[in-house]
Structures are given as structure tokens and as C-alpha cells.
Amino acid sequence: MERLRGMYDVLPSEVWIWQRMEKIVSQVFQSYSFQEIRFPVVEETALFTTAIGEATDVVEKEMFSFQSRSGLPISLRPEGTAGCVRAVIQNDLCNRGTIQKLWYQGPIFRYERPQKGRNRQFTQYGAEIFNVSSPQADAELILMSARLWKKIGLPNITLEINSLGTGQARLEYREVLITYFKSHIDQLDKDALSRLETNPLRILDSKNPKMQEIVQNAPVLSDYLDEESMDHFEQLKSILDECGIKYVVNQKLVRGLDYYSRTVFEWITSDLGSQGTICGGGRYDSLVELQGGKPTPAVGFAMGLDRIIELIKDLNLWQPDNQVDAYMVIDKEIHMKHINKISEKIRSALPNLNLLINQNPSSFKAQFKKADKLSADFAIIIGEHEIKNESITLKSLNDKDFGQKEMKFDEFVNTLNQYK
RNA sequence: GCGGCCGUAGUUCAGUUGGUAGAGCCCAGGAUUGUGAUUCCUGUUGUCGCGGGUUCGAGCCCCGUCGGCCGCCCCA
Numbered sequence: 001m002e003r004l005r006g007m008y009d010v011l012p013s014e015v016w017i018w019q020r021m022e023k024i025v026s027q028v029f030q031s032y033s034f035q036e037i038r039f040p041v042v043e044e045t046a047l048f049t050t051a052i053g054e055a056t057d058v059v060e061k062e063m064f065s066f067q068s069r070s071g072l073p074i075s076l077r078p079e080g081t082a083g084c085v086r087a088v089i090q091n092d093l094c095n096r097g098t099i100q101k102l103w104y105q106g107p108i109f110r111y112e113r114p115q116k117g118r119n120r121q122f123t124q125y126g127a128e129i130f131n132v133s134s135p136q137a138d139a140e141l142i143l144m145s146a147r148l149w150k151k152i153g154l155p156n157i158t159l160e161i162n163s164l165g166t167g168q169a170r171l172e173y174r175e176v177l178i179t180y181f182k183s184h185i186d187q188l189d190k191d192a193l194s195r196l197e198t199n200p201l202r203i204l205d206s207k208n209p210k211m212q213e214i215v216q217n218a219p220v221l222s223d224y225l226d227e228e229s230m231d232h233f234e235q236l237k238s239i240l241d242e243c244g245i246k247y248v249v250n251q252k253l254v255r256g257l258d259y260y261s262r263t264v265f266e267w268i269t270s271d272l273g274s275q276g277t278i279c280g281g282g283r284y285d286s287l288v289e290l291q292g293g294k295p296t297p298a299v300g301f302a303m304g305l306d307r308i309i310e311l312i313k314d315l316n317l318w319q320p321d322n323q324v325d326a327y328m329v330i331d332k333e334i335h336m337k338h339i340n341k342i343s344e345k346i347r348s349a350l351p352n353l354n355l356l357i358n359q360n361p362s363s364f365k366a367q368f369k370k371a372d373k374l375s376a377d378f379a380i381i382i383g384e385h386e387i388k389n390e391s392i393t394l395k396s397l398n399d400k401d402f403g404q405k406e407m408k409f410d411e412f413v414n415t416l417n418q419y420k
Numbered sequence: 421g422c423g424g425c426c427g428u429a430g431u432u433c434a435g436u437u438g439g440u441a442g443a444g445c446c447c448a449g450g451a452u453u454g455u456g457a458u459u460c461c462u463g464u465u466g467u468c469g470c471g472g473g474u475u476c477g478a479g480c481c482c483c484g485u486c487g488g489c490c491g492c493c494c495c496a
Contacts, residue, residue, distance in 0.1 A: 002469090005487065057494050061421070079496085108496075113421075116489070117496085124496060191493075205494090256495060266495095273489095277496060304496025331454070364454045372456040383454055397456065404455085 006120025016320050017309050024151055025125050032144050034103040034127055039087040045073040051082035053258025055198035062110040076109035080126040080302055089293035100130040117275030117307045128300030135236040137299050138263045145279055146245055153317050161265040162253040163233040165225040173224035180218055187214050204252045229262050259287040279303035325354045327371035331383035332361040338387055349413045
């Protein structure tokens with residue numbers, strides 16, 4: 001039996017990266033007063049098709065969809081926002097305009113062709129703000145993500161932002177675009193033709209060199225933005241300027257989910273090949289209503305932990321902590337019952353000490369070698385001598401001045417307490 | 421979903437015109453009677469991704485399949 005395609009195991013040798021990352025992210029989110037919310041990995045398929053949009057790639061070909069035993073079409077979540085919004089509505093978290101700042105974390109599933117930085121199961125951390133329509137919320141999310149990158153130590157990442165305007169402005173622009181592309185229909189490639197009716201905005205994203213000219217000369221979205229959206233965008237930019245966040249306005253940044261309006265943004269790295277986006281998000285002021293809730297402005301982002309961890313590994317940004325604080329070196333002649341008794345006593349007195357006991361004792365030399373390999377700070381030596389004296393010998397493996405001392409239990413505990 | 425490259429011990433790889441497999445690292449033990457580097461010695465592991473075909477004979481050739489990587493598409 002083998003792992004399914006696009007899935008992966010996180011092995012003990014690298015799980016520390018995940019754990020440290022989880023700690024950092026949740027700590028930063030909490031420092032902005034976001035609260036964690038947890039919701040299912042499986043939802044009705046209809047939730048995703050209405051939220052994300054029928055004509056998107058995610059819905060058209062990337063969902064893990066199947067039927068429940070009752071025949072209901074259900075899907076593994078291909079993104080987090082739809083489920084989060086569903087939970088907010090169903091539990092009435094936003095009644096009477098309550099501001100909610102929520103974060104979530106967990107596995108996301110998309111049936112795509114795997115590649116570096118792209119798996120079929122991957123982990124997203126997301127943050128959403130409900131009931132704040134001002135660009136203050138958009139800005140806070142961007143500032144919070146910027147703080148995260150700094151804390152993680154990510155180099156070479158850039159922020160791209162754009163405004164899609166209100167739904168209505170977008171509709172208007174859409175018509176203009178369709179008219180424009182139809183007048184150049186002979187120059188469109190296959191991909192563009194199929195998008196012409198479903199999602200013409202994404203034709204602008206085409207990387208086909210033959211399409212560049214027609215794309216370059218296409219009408220620009222910003223010319224069709226409504227007054228309010230333009231003002232919203234300008235305010236956002238001025239906050240970012242004031243806080244020293246650098247960004248690039250990318251007029252062609254559209255994003256593949258239909259629910260976005262006004263602000264959209266992406267954080268991009270050049271160190272991961274063609275999978276450059278490590279975090280993306282935007283405003284979705286009409287989604288809550290679309291899902292059956294009261295009109296509620298909202299904005300959020302999601303970041304791909306897998307890609308960020310890939311970066312940390314590739315660029316060697318982090319170093320692991322010692323897995324073992326102390327390694328117990330044992331004379332193999334001693335009965336294990338003495339060893340267990342002593343080690344249990346140590347664990348009660350020093351609960352934070354990571355103590356590894358050699359359960360297959362060989363020569364002292366081999367055991368010290370092992371302790372050294374694990375880069376333990378201390379060796380705890382139990383031999384016949386120590387058993388007879390009811391003592392413990394403690395040896396520092398990285399402090400020569402400390403050397404090696406035989407001591408009674410209380411002194412031993414006090415000594416290690418100073419260290420840990 | 422489309423195009424290209426690849427798949428040999430835990431890992432990185434070698435394997436010459438087809439004659440049934442090796443090296444480094446890692447791991448374990450040891451180099452005299454309770455001590456960490458380096459060095460030295462010893463040792464373990466492979467359905468050569470899987471299935472089929474060609475051949476007297478295939479890790480090497482052919483087909484299929486699964487998986488990985490790269491590009492496109494798209495996205496986190």
C-alpha cells in the first residue's frame with residue numbers, strides 16, 4: 001500500500017518545523033485579537049459551488065466530490081472561507097453588526113496535478129474579519145501577514161494588490177471586456193475563448209505570449225471602478241504607505257474565486273518555482289448575503305503553510321532545537337528496576353526535562369557517543385557505584401568547566417533546575 | 421487536464437555494447453576491565469516502483485501502469 005498521489009507524510013525529523021510554525025502563527029493571530037474557529041472538512045458541494053463560483057477551476061475540476069450514504073453531494077473543502085462563512089451564519093455570530101475576527105487552520109483538498117509546492121492535501125491558515133467595511137480591516141490583515149513573514153524570517157517576498165470594485169462596477173467592466181475581446185476574437189487562444197463568456201477577467205491573466213498584445217491594449221479595470229471603491233483602495237494604499245509596507249499594484253491580479261470584490265492581494269515569492277503565492281486574500285462583501293445571511297461586509301486571507309515550510313527547508317531558515325536535554329548512561333549490569341525507579345523520580349522532580357534513557361545499554365563509550373550524536377546537554381550516569389551510594393553522576397556534555405559531578409538527588413535536581 | 425524529464429539499499433547516487441547488483445553517508449557493534457572528536461575494524465538492508473513483452477538471458481530494450489520533478493493551467 002502506498003500513499004495517495006499528492007498526499008505526504010510529515011516525518012519526526014521535520015515535524016518540529018510545523019510545530020514551531022503553528023506556535024508562531026497562532027501567537028501572531030491572537031496578538032491581533034483574532035479568535036480561533038473550527039468547522040468541518042466536509043460540506044455540501046453546493047456550498048462551494050455557490051460561494052466559489054460555477055465557472056472557476058476549483059469547482060470545475062479540482063474538488064474531491066462524492067455522495068454521502070444518503071445520496072447528498074458532498075465535497076472535501078477546497079478552501080476555507082466558504083465553510084467559515086457558513087459557520088458564522090448558522091451560529092449567528094454576526095447578528096446586529098457584531099464584529100467578528102476569526103482564524104482557522106486545517107487541511108484543504110484540491111484534485112490537481114502535484115508539483116513542488118502543490119499537493120492535493122495541504123494546510124491553510126486563514127483569517128477573516130466580518131462587519132468592518134472600511135479599508136482599516138483590509139490593511140490590518142495585510143499588516144498582520146507582513147508581521148508573520150518578519151517573524152518567520154522569510155526573505156524575498158513581495159505584496160501585490162489590486163481593486164476589483166463593487167460587484168456592479170465589475171459587471172459593467174465585464175461587459176466592456178467581452179465587447180473588446182469579441183472584436184478581436186480571431187486573436188484569442190482556446191483558453192481565452194472558453195473564458196470569454198464565463199470569466200473574461202481571467203483572460204487578462206493569460207501568460208500566452210501571443211496574447212500579450214491584445215491583453216496589453218484591453219480596457220483597464222481601474223477606469224471602471226466606482227467612486228467608493230477607488231476611495232477605498234486609495235485609503236488602503238495610504239495606510240500601507242504610512243506603515244512602511246511596500247507593494248506593487250497589479251492591475252491584472254484577479255484571483256480565481258468569484259466572491260471577491262474591491263481589495264484583492266497576494267504575497268509572492270520567487271523561491272518556489274512556479275508556485276509563487278504563499279498567501280492570498282481579499283474582500284468579499286456580498287458572500288455572506290449570497291450564502292443566506294444578512295448583508296455583512298467581510299475580508300480575509302489564507303496562507304499555505306506547506307509552501308512556507310518548503311521555503312524554510314529550501315532556504316535553511318530555521319535550526320532545530322535539541323530533542324534531548326539529558327541522556328541516561330547506564331551500566332548494563334544494573335537491573336532495570338533501579339533505573340526505572342530513579343528515572344521516574346527524576347521525571348516527577350523535573351517535568352520539563354526531556355530525558356532519554358538508553359533502553360538497550362551497551363558499553364559506556366557507545367552510550368556517550370549516542371548522547372553526543374543527539375547533542376544532549378547532559379549525561380546522567382548510573383553505575384554500580386551510584387546505586388551503592390544512592391547518588392547520581394551528572395556530566396555536562398558542552399561545558400568543560402562543569403565537568404562531571406557525583407551528587408545526591410536533591411543537589412542533582414537543584415543543579416538541573418538552574419539549567420532548565 | 422496538456423507537454424517534457426525521471427524512478428536502483430533508510431538516504432545520495434554508480435552500474436560501461438542486455439550476462440540476475442555496488443559506493444559514500446546514515447545506522448549498529450567494537451578497538452582490553454565506567455566516558456563524547458578524528459581515525460580504524462566489523463556488520464545489516466535491495467521483489468533494481470509495479471505489471472506485461474522481446475531475448476537463451478533485462479536494472480539496462482519495448483508497452484502499459486503507478487509515483488516524483490519541471491513547464492502550462494490554476495492557486496495556498
